[in-house]
Amino acid sequence: KAGVTQTPRYLIKTRGQQVTLSCSPISGHRSVSWYQQTPGQGLQFLFEYFSETQRNKGNFPGRFSGRQFSNSRSEMNVSTLELGDSALYLCASSSGTGGNSPLHFGNGTRLTVT
Amino acid sequence: KQEVTQIPAALSVPEGENLVLNCSFTDSAIYNLQWFRQDPGKGLTSLLLIQSSQREQTSGRLNASLDKSSGRSTLYIAASQPGDSATYLCAVRTNAGKSTFGDGTTLTVKP
Numbered sequence: 001k002a003g004v005t006q007t008p009r010y011l012i013k014t015r016g017q018q019v020t021l022s023c024s025p026i027s028g029h030r031s032v033s034w035y036q037q038t039p040g041q042g043l044q045f046l047f048e049y050f051s052e053t054q055r056n057k058g059n060f061p062g063r064f065s066g067r068q069f070s071n072s073r074s075e076m077n078v079s080t081l082e083l084g085d086s087a088l089y090l091c092a093s094s095s096g097t098g099g100n101s102p103l104h105f106g107n108g109t110r111l112t113v114t
Numbered sequence: 115k116q117e118v119t120q121i122p123a124a125l126s127v128p129e130g131e132n133l134v135l136n137c138s139f140t141d142s143a144i145y146n147l148q149w150f151r152q153d154p155g156k157g158l159t160s161l162l163l164i165q166s167s168q169r170e171q172t173s174g175r176l177n178a179s180l181d182k183s184s185g186r187s188t189l190y191i192a193a194s195q196p197g198d199s200a201t202y203l204c205a206v207r208t209n210a211g212k213s214t215f216g217d218g219t220t221l222t223v224k225p
Contacts, residue, residue, distance in 0.1 A: 004157075006157075042215060042218070043215035045212050045213065056212045090157055090158065092158075099145040099146040099165040099166050099167070099207070100163070100165050101146075102146075102148055102163040103158075103160065103205070103213060104160060105150070105157040105158040105159075105160075106157050108156070
């Protein structure tokens with residue numbers, strides 16, 4: 001079974017631009033969540049989607065948005081990029097949201113904003 | 115607001131030693147607790163998941179325990195190997211879709 005796939009692996013953008021990151025979950029998984037990882041803040045929750053609906057959102061500005069498609073693939077968009085948005089963006093999928101549903105992570109997208 | 119703390123932040127041990135990593139959380143109303151390892155520049159690899167009703171889980175040389183009432187979990191690694199060198203993170207799921215992570219313990223196992 002293929003794991004969680006994130007594309008692209010690396011991105012370099014300049015301030016003010018926007019970027020879209022993609023995540024394909026494990027087949028059959030309906031929950032996709034996104035996290036930002038930085039050396040100073042660690043892993044921080046961005047948002048979670050289940051069956052195309054955003055169910056949870058972290059404390060990030062409105063420049064961060066996402067969506068989920070009917071095949072459970074998810075995209076995350078960041079508009080008006082700032083230097084502080086440089087980070088490793090990780091996507092995780094799970095089969096459900098109960099206590100026995102582990103998170104499975106992709107290898108992430110490394111975003112550098114110059 | 116759930117807060118997760120991992121102690122120590124870094125640990126260096128000689129090969130073959132048994133070791134314990136600690137994770138504490140402030141809100142005991144959790145769905146589950148999951149331990150991960152992360153290698154530099156990579157994503158997270160799931161090691162063990164303990165549901166809120168469980169006390170421990172084992173996989174090979176790894177054993178994780180959970181004490182919800184005290185807000186603590188430990189990850190025990192037996193007979194450590196250089197390949198175990200990585201950052202270990204614990205994550206607590208406190209509602210349907212959100213997990214809160216600790217800052218991790220960076221483990222170095224010296225040959």
